[in-house]
Amino acid sequence: QILLIQNKEKIYLNEYGPFLVGLRFCESGFNPKAINPNDSDNTPSYGSYQYKPKTLLAFGKEYDMIPRNADLMWAKKNIMDGDLQEKITVGMIEHKVKLSGQFPSCYKQFGWLLK
Numbered sequence: 001q002i003l004l005i006q007n008k009e010k011i012y013l014n015e016y017g018p019f020l021v022g023l024r025f026c027e028s029g030f031n032p033k034a035i036n037p038n039d040s041d042n043t044p045s046y047g048s049y050q051y052k053p054k055t056l057l058a059f060g061k062e063y064d065m066i067p068r069n070a071d072l073m074w075a076k077k078n079i080m081d082g083d084l085q086e087k088i089t090v091g092m093i094e095h096k097v098k099l100s101g102q103f104p105s106c107y108k109q110f111g112w113l114l115k
Contacts, residue, residue, distance in 0.1 A: 057072060
């Protein structure tokens with residue numbers, strides 16, 4: 001596995017690597033502390049992949065990546081975990097989630113990297 005270091009953040013370049021790099025750049029400019037207080041649905045998004053707490057919670061549980069008893073408070077406390085966001089994003093890719101619904105603008109720009 002090739003490792004790219006960008007702004008002190010590790011990005012593993014696997015089969016999804018080019019897409020993940022593009023998505024992370026588009027969503028947060030590689031800033032793991034990025035917060036968009038007013039995303040396209042008028043709610044805040046957080047971190048490297050600009051997740052919302054409910055999204056982190058739902059997909060994290062679905063893919064067994066977070067504790068089963070995790071609640072919205074747990075998600076809010078862990079929302080900035082870039083590794084967890086990346087693992088869940090890979091889970092979405094592998095489970096064929098419609099990424100254009102999860103990352104609408106950035107998928108338009110970088111979705112072709114998955115085809």
